Amino acid sequence: MIDLERVRKSLIRQEDSIVFSLIERAKFPSNSSLYKSSEIPGLDGSLIHYILKETEILHSKIGRYESPEEHPFFPDGLPLPLIPTPPAKSPEFLHAAASAVNMNSTIWKFYLEELLPLFTKEGDDGSYACTAACDINCLQALSRRIHYGKFVAEVKFRDAPEEYGPAIRAQDRDALMKLLTFTDVEEMVKKRVEKKAMIFSQEVNINEKDGDCNGSNKQQNCKIDASVLSRLYGEWVMPLTKLVQVEYLLRRLDK
Numbered sequence: 001m002i003d004l005e006r007v008r009k010s011l012i013r014q015e016d017s018i019v020f021s022l023i024e025r026a027k028f029p030s031n032s033s034l035y036k037s038s039e040i041p042g043l044d045g046s047l048i049h050y051i052l053k054e055t056e057i058l059h060s061k062i063g064r065y066e067s068p069e070e071h072p073f074f075p076d077g078l079p080l081p082l083i084p085t086p087p088a089k090s091p092e093f094l095h096a097a098a099s100a101v102n103m104n105s106t107i108w109k110f111y112l113e114e115l116l117p118l119f120t121k122e123g124d125d126g127s128y129a130c131t132a133a134c135d136i137n138c139l140q141a142l143s144r145r146i147h148y149g150k151f152v153a154e155v156k157f158r159d160a161p162e163e164y165g166p167a168i169r170a171q172d173r174d175a176l177m178k179l180l181t182f183t184d185v186e187e188m189v190k191k192r193v194e195k196k197a198m199i200f201s202q203e204v205n206i207n208e209k210d211g212d213c214n215g216s217n218k219q220q221n222c223k224i225d226a227s228v229l230s231r232l233y234g235e236w237v238m239p240l241t242k243l244v245q246v247e248y249l250l251r252r253l254d255k
């Protein structure tokens, strides 16, 4: 049975994936050529755009987007899965309108334009393929987390249909946003991701005590500035998760 506790546990576990994926990307400098319009013949757009698009074509063939937790960044014209999807064991948890909600174009934009400059050092080491692989992990982890809002919304709706129903019928976004917001939970999430980033960033030394990421060792030992994580969650991840919740709920009573 999916309930709010289980959904929140999944969100907590997904924080680990997000923190680790950012730490991995921070190993490389900004490598900005990867994101500029490429002059390579046959390549229409940037190299990162090409690599992610081709990755999604392959992932679509192997059925990745059949899962309600996965969302492509470039959904147009994706091939059908080669492997037939086995029939579902239980009825779909989400309402059918869930597939209409995809925030990936916003995620793509904030990741490339605002987030990357906050945690990568200026520079170009030419390792574009490895950098792109890290970017794709970050983008997919963020997308999965933000779109998980559909599950959060479904659980909240099932727990209190009498509260959500009138706001949905009135198509009242503000009322829905108010109903699904828990500011105390959000404050706790921001603190926890910052702490995770600090812990996961540490150098682990068996014999010395100086591996931490605080005080005078901060600059040498930290793999990522932990405050970026709290900012990422406060400015983008949680607001977008809530937007996914609202968009989903607005369609929740569609026939």
Ligand SMILES: C=C(O[C@@H]1C=C(C(=O)O)C=C[C@H]1O)C(=O)O
Pocket (backbone or CB within 6 Å): 008, 011, 152, 180, 181, 182, 183, 185, 186, 189, 237, 238, 239, 241, 242
């Ligand atoms: C996800 C939830 O809904 C909202 C969004 C949150 C988030 O994205 O982490 C946190 C609290 C709520 O304001 C929740 O209630 O857990």
